[in-house]
Amino acid sequence: MATKESKNGPADAAPADEPVVRLRGVGKLYGNVRALEGIDLAVRPGRVTCVLGDNGAGKSTLIKIISGLHQHDEGEYLVDGEPVRLNNPRDALNLGIATVYQDLATVPLLPVWRNFFLGSELTRGPWPVRRLDIQRMKKITDEELSAMGIHLDNLEQPIGTLSGGQRQSVAIARAVHFGARVLILDEPTAALGVKQSGVVLKYIAAARERGLGVIFITHNPHHAYMVGDHFAVLRLGALELNAAREDVSLEELTNHMAGGTELAALKHELAQVRGVDVDELPEEVTAPSA
Numbered sequence: 001m002a003t004k005e006s007k008n009g010p011a012d013a014a015p016a017d018e019p020v021v022r023l024r025g026v027g028k029l030y031g032n033v034r035a036l037e038g039i040d041l042a043v044r045p046g047r048v049t050c051v052l053g054d055n056g057a058g059k060s061t062l063i064k065i066i067s068g069l070h071q072h073d074e075g076e077y078l079v080d081g082e083p084v085r086l087n088n089p090r091d092a093l094n095l096g097i098a099t100v101y102q103d104l105a106t107v108p109l110l111p112v113w114r115n116f117f118l119g120s121e122l123t124r125g126p127w128p129v130r131r132l133d134i135q136r137m138k139k140i141t142d143e144e145l146s147a148m149g150i151h152l153d154n155l156e157q158p159i160g161t162l163s164g165g166q167r168q169s170v171a172i173a174r175a176v177h178f179g180a181r182v183l184i185l186d187e188p189t190a191a192l193g194v195k196q197s198g199v200v201l202k203y204i205a206a207a208r209e210r211g212l213g214v215i216f217i218t219h220n221p222h223h224a225y226m227v228g229d230h231f232a233v234l235r236l237g238a239l240e241l242n243a244a245r246e247d248v249s250l251e252e253l254t255n256h257m258a259g260g261t262e263l264a265a266l267k268h269e270l271a272q273v274r275g276v277d278v279d280e281l282p283e284e285v286t287a288p289s290a
């Protein structure tokens, strides 16, 4: 079970605009490897918080802490304004924090509606003749997908026959149905082409419209900027940018992600290689902003 830490009692009710999830100075060590340090992050209802960063920057560690898979070693993790310590993902789910992983944990050969209710099947009738309530599960699946603007011709089709974008969208609708207030999306567009990524971005926006706080993990600043309200860029375990949309342009975000200084050095090296026309590389590579 999640334990609420005693510093704030239940009397300290969270004000209406309080973030659902807030991290204050959170740090994490794996032995003597420092994976995260001094992370401040707020996830508000009806807002998309994008977490960007290169490989090894600490994105997975951060979502593991928020989703209850790992515990933080430093700082505070607050839910509804109260410090918590989550022992497992069930604790996070009980607080309304759901994670949609890239592999989606679906059974490809089972119909869409079976996957929607996987592990939480509805039944009817008394024990020992209790049976699956197939009609109700199909109806709810249909209603929940429609509410997110997802229209499938046939809920009987195996989920493995859907496109990658559609499968992600079903997983998002499923999390919303089972009571998520905060949705963590682990690189949902990483393996998708342009069109399918567009499908997923549309449903991220739909989840926001339904009042969820969304944490969107991505490598891609363009995808982040299409739906993001707030941007956190991780670099070597620390936040190198933590800015609201109005305070950062797409160009700045791209430059932070690209590591402008490193790219400038790379461009210099490429200049020594025959056949690489460095003048064709983007201008910001040579003039990174601070």
Ligand SMILES: Nc1ncnc2c1ncn2[C@@H]1O[C@H](COP(=O)(O)OP(=O)(O)OP(=O)(O)O)[C@@H](O)[C@H]1O
Binding pocket: 030, 033, 034, 035, 053, 054, 055, 056, 057, 058, 059, 060, 061, 062
């Ligand atoms: N279980 C572990 N034991 C030791 N070090 C770890 C462990 N997990 C992660 N690390 C280290 O912590 C740092 C952050 O890793 P993390 O996986 O969180 O980064 P990431 O941004 O998610 O990268 P990727 O996009 O490649 O998954 C890295 O230096 C990594 O080597």
